[in-house]
Amino acid sequence: MPTLSDVKVGQKCVVSKLTGEGAIKRRIMDMGVTKNTEVLVHKVAPLGDPIEVTIRGYELSLRKDEARCVEVKDIAKA
Amino acid sequence: MADTFYIALAGNPNCGKTTLFNELTGSNGYVGNWPGVTVEKKQAEWKKDKDVTLVDLPGIYSLSPYSPEEVVSRDYLVNDRPDAVIDLLDVTNIERNLYLTTQVLETGRPVAIGLNMCDLLKERGDVIDTKQLSKMLGVPVVEVSALHNKNLDELLKKAVELGKKGVAAKGPKCFSPEVEDALQKIQKIIANSVPEDLGRWYAIKVFERDADALGELALTKEQLDASEEIIAKVEKDRDDDSESIITSDRYDWIATVMDACVKKAPKKLTTSQKIDRIVTNRVLGLPIFIAIMILVYYIAIGTVGTNATDWVNDNLFSDGFFVNSTSETQYNKDQKAYDSQHYSDKIDGFLAAAKKKGISTSKVEAAVSDGDISSADKKLLKSFEAKAEAKGVVATNVPEHDGDGNLTYNGGKLVTKLDKDGNPVLKSGQKLDTISKVTLADFKKAVSTPAPDQHDYSGFVDSIPNAVTGWLTNAGASDVVISLVVDGVIGGVGSVLGFIPQIFVLFVLLCFLEDCGYMSRVAFVMDRVFRRFGLSGKSFIPMIVSSGCGVPGVLSTKTIENERDRRMTAMLTTMIPCSAKLPIIALVMGVLVGADNGAWWVAPMFYFLGIVAIIVSAVMLKKTKPFQGEPVPFVMELPDYHFPSIRSWALHIWERVSAYVKKAGTIIFAAAVGIWFLSNFGIASWQGGSGSFGYLQGMAGAPDTYMDYSILAGIGGALSFIFMPLGFGNWQATASTISALIAKENLVSTFGVLYGLGSATENSVTMWQGFANMFTIAGTLHVGAMCAFVAFNMLCAPCFAAMGTIRRQMDDPKWFWFAIGYECGFGWVVGLLINQFYELFVFGSFGFWTVVAFAFLAAILFQLFRPMPKWDEKDEHILGSLAEEPVA
Incomplete structure (x- = not known):
């Protein structure tokens, strides 16, 4: 199953499941990354990590480690 | 009714809450920390009705039990029961903002909602149906503009009105039917154990298995078992855990609200996005960051800030100054x-x-x-x-x-x-x-x-100490009183006040970076580097600032949003040599290399020592229990750029500066007077002295080296054994280390007094000689001991001004003493390593302390390179099952 960290800049995808637990999982969900939400990977930081995504109409940044907790499907060019 | 009416202000970070708070109160209120955490707590009276007090809750995205910001907010709403709540939404981000709203509505308080930044929304071409939104949320909704002070009083009046009537928000039925059904059943089960208006709130908490919330309730085993059965069934049907179900349902409901109330115009690239394309660009991001940092450093530390502070210190507090430039030239x-x-x-x-x-x-x-x-x-x-x-x-x-x-x-x-x-x-x-x-x-x-x-000369204004000395002498005050007032009180307070211009300049810049939205980009750009050391990307700023002065350095840790990073940075940032430590470096440089030419590398070595000390400490501490706990997610929003209003910018600066003066001022004042007493009082036991206790300089025959007889000298002597292994176990070194706590540059002047060198400075050869003599045993200069002494003084507890600031920042005696204790302990160990290894490799001396030094080195290396220890990984906040743990 691909995760959000595998999605390249300029691609969009749909969240299928959240793995991980505790604070990280809750925080990711609280920020609106829930099942069936569309996410667009917008840019990568100068040092390659974290990444910035567009979700629910705003910009969210998260580390690649955290992006690995988000399983995604339907990866496509935006 | 004379009772104070409390209104809590809730909202996401960057939704304009602080601007709203400042507009409504003028921000003459109380700024402190929430008990036990370094999260800022602000409260103040409404300008138009002193009986109404606004409490600004920290900016949060959710009322989850994970971050200290969220915990203090929900504890306040649920346990302290404010009379009403204002929930402010940033409408440009309404979908995510409504998520917190759904939770706030469940706390059983009267709620009024403010829609902020509607003007921006209109620019974008989006339209919000306020009436429909109000209907769906079940509470009044008011369009406001915090920036332009539009409708703010109306919003507050509405909240007061609701609060007086006591109409609690019900909370929308935002979950899917099977969850709503389950919640109702749970609510019935726990009905006897919870206050009526919190029935739904606690039902949801039980459904989420939120341990923190359940702990307060003391539910019986029967209640828990019955609830668990209901929850387990829903989880099975939905093939998801209850916490995720609640979250997704909230967002799904919000999506329906969005469809009904918001008409979005086709998307264009916003100005903010255009700026971000350049500022956080993969290629340009780092250079831009470095350029901004150099600019901040240059203005606050290099030029304006330091000049202003030096001016105050040199003129107001030491020599006096001219207002007439011709007579100054003449002089x-x-x-x-x-x-x-x-x-x-x-x-x-x-x-x-x-x-x-x-x-x-x-x-x-x-x-x-x-x-x-x-x-x-x-x-x-x-x-x-x-x-x-x-x-x-x-x-x-x-x-x-x-x-x-x-x-x-x-x-x-x-x-x-x-x-x-x-x-x-x-x-x-x-x-x-x-x-x-x-x-x-x-x-x-x-x-x-x-x-x-x-x-x-005409146009000369005397410095405060000189002027006060003059007045007191004229008034016939005794020498003790003059010394107490001038050296103790004014000296101590001066050390606080002297920093104000620099702190002011610094916060003008930092508050701008923070308010305009660049600060969160700093974290984005630098995260990768600092995360390795267990620090935040934003830790970079306090460290840069600390190379000028540790006081604003510690203060600027406020911008770090994660509490653990904030504490760690506040603890370690003063290890960077500040400008007051430069005279000490100059002294060593003088001894080691003589003239200042050709030895440019000595000073950078101490900066390097500071940076290495911070990295080593951060990596070691990261693996200890207090800094471990749960992993901290970085997940954060990058807010839109906007130019802050001058008013809120100014208030922000004022808030920071005045907080420094109030809190740091008192502790420094007390400490400075204490050290003054210790170094000026003692027993006149010199030849021909009376042998009685008193103010040394005032007693007959007091020599220039009167400090030798002071209490400070006695303490220095008693404590000097601590520094024996570091090679400087004489009382002079210890006493000057203590007096350097007032201000690090005092180390040099205390040496002068202790060795009777009078007005010698760090640039005087006689001072170098005296300093070198202290580490010379039987004609051999022990460079290791000297470097150990300097290293200890660089790394140990900072001056009182910085300690006072750490105390204020931590707002918890336990953490404050931990920070000071760690700094001193680490400085001692580094000193020990330098001295013992120098002795071993240069003089070949080996002893007990050499073994200890090796042991410490091994311990440090072990802590540095061992893998991250696994602490108890069980989630303390959300239980796996309600039956799992008997809830007390």
């Missing part, structure tokens, strides 16, 4: 002319020559040295001059000294080598600068020519 000219005559060298030389001819000079020396010649002095001088004339005294080849009291050669070059007796060591071709001949006439002229006095 400088006169002073230069006076210096070029080397009058004091002439006097010294002539007196020495007279002494050789058998004339007693000690009384005359005393008479001319204080610069004030009384009639009795005149008599003395006359008889001396007569004797000198009779014996035909003429001094020849009198050595000249420069302003720092150093000898010079070949027309002004500094003599850097002295032998044991203080005589210059010169190479061939170097000729000491001397005055070839001093006659009696020269002596008379030197004695009678007064040094130019600033007070005699």
Whole structure:
């Protein structure tokens, strides 16, 4: 199953499941990354990590480690 | 009703909450921390009705039990029961903002909702149906603009009105039918155990298995088992855990609200996105960041800030200043002319020559040295001059000294080598600068020519200590009182006030970066580097600032949003050498390499030591329990850029600066007076002393080195054994380390007093010599011990001003003492390593402490390289099952 960290800049995808637990999982969900939400990977930081995504109409940044907790499907060019 | 009416202000970070708070209150309120955490707590009265108090909750995205910000917010809403709540939404981000709203509505409080930044929304072309939104949420919704102070009073009035009526928000039925059904059942089960208006809130918490919330309830085993059964069934049907179900359902409901209330215009690239394309660009991101940091450093530390602070310190608190530039030029000219005559060298030389001819000079020396010649002095001088004339005294080849009291050669070059007796060591071709001949006439002229006095020039304003000394002397105050007021109180308070200009300049810049939205980009750009050391990307800013002064450095940790990073940074940032530590570095440089040319690498070495110390400490501490806990997600929003309103920017700065003065000021004041007492009081046990306890300088026959007899010297002696293994176990080193706590540059001046060097500075060769002597045993300079001493003073507890700031920042005695204790302990270990390894490798001495040093080194390496220890990974906040743990 691909995760959000595998999605390249300029691609969009749909969240299928959240793995991980505790604070990280809750925080990711609280920020609106829930099942069936569309996410667009917008840019990568100068040092390659974290990444910035567009979700629910705003910009969210998260580390690649955290992006690995988000399983995604339907990866496509935006 | 005279009772205070409390209104809580809730909302996401960057939704304009602080601007709203400031507009409504003028922000003359209380700024502190929430108990036990370093999260900021602000509360203030409404400008228009003093009975209404607004409490600004920290900006949060959710009421989850994970971050301290979220915990204090929900504890306040649920346990402290404010009379009403204002929930402010940033409508440009309404979908995510509504998520918090759904939770706030469940806390059973009267809620009024403010839609902020509607003007921006209109620009974008989006339309919100406020009426429909109000209907769906079940509470009043008011369109406001915090930036332009539009409708804010209406919003607050609405909240007060709701609160007075006591209409609690019900919370929308936002979950899917099977969850709503389950919640109702749970609500019935726990009905007896919870307050009525919190029934739904707690039902949801039980459904989420939120341990923190359940702990307060003390539900029975039957209640828990019955609830668990209901939850498990829903989880099975939905194939998801209950916490995720609640979250997704909230967002799904919000999506329906969005469809019903918001019409979105087709998307265009916003200005903010355009700026971000450049600022966080993969190629340009880092250079832009570095450029901004250099600019902040240059303005706050390099130029404006430091100049302003130096001006205050040098003028207001030390020498006084001119308001009239012509007389200032005149004074400088006169002073230069006076210096070029080397009058004091002439006097010294002539007196020495007279002494050789058998004339007693000690009384005359005393008479001319204080610069004030009384009639009795005149008599003395006359008889001396007569004797000198009779014996035909003429001094020849009198050595000249420069302003720092150093000898010079070949027309002004500094003599850097002295032998044991203080005589210059010169190479061939170097000729000491001397005055070839001093006659009696020269002596008379030197004695009678007064040094130019600033007070005699027009437009001179005296410094505060001088002026106060003058007043007190005129008022007939005793020396003790004058010393207490001038050296203790004004010295202590001055050290606080002196920093204000710099702190002000710094916060003008930092508050701008914070308010305009760049700060969160800093975290985005730098996260990768700092995360390795367990610090935040934003830790970079306090460290840069600390190279100027640790006080604003610690204060600027406020911008770090994660509490653990914030604490760690506040603890470690003062290990960077600040400008007050530079004189100490200059001293070592003087001893090691003599003149300052060619040894440019010594000072950077100490910065390097500071950086390494921070990295090593951060990596070690990261693996300890207090800094471990749950992993901290970085997940954060990058807010839109916007130019902050001047008013809220100014208030933000004022808030930071005034908080520093209030909190840091009191502790520094007390500590400074304490050290003053310790170093000025003691037992007069010198030869001919009365042997009684008292104010040393005021007692008969007190020598220049009076501090030798002070309580401080006693404490220094008692504590010096601690520093024995570091190679500087003498009481002078210990005493000056203690007095350096007032301000690090005091280390040098205390040395001067302890060794009777008078006004020698860190640039004086005699001071280098005295400093080197302290580490010279049997004729060999122990460089290791000296470096250990300096390293300890660089890394140990910072000055009181910085400690006061750490105390304020931590707002928890436990953490404060942990920070200070760690700094001192780490400094001690580093000192031990330097000294013992130097001794071992250079002198080949091996002993007990060498073994200890190796043990410490091994322990540090172990802690550095061992893998992250696995602490108890069980989630303490959300239970796996309600049956899992008996809830007390």
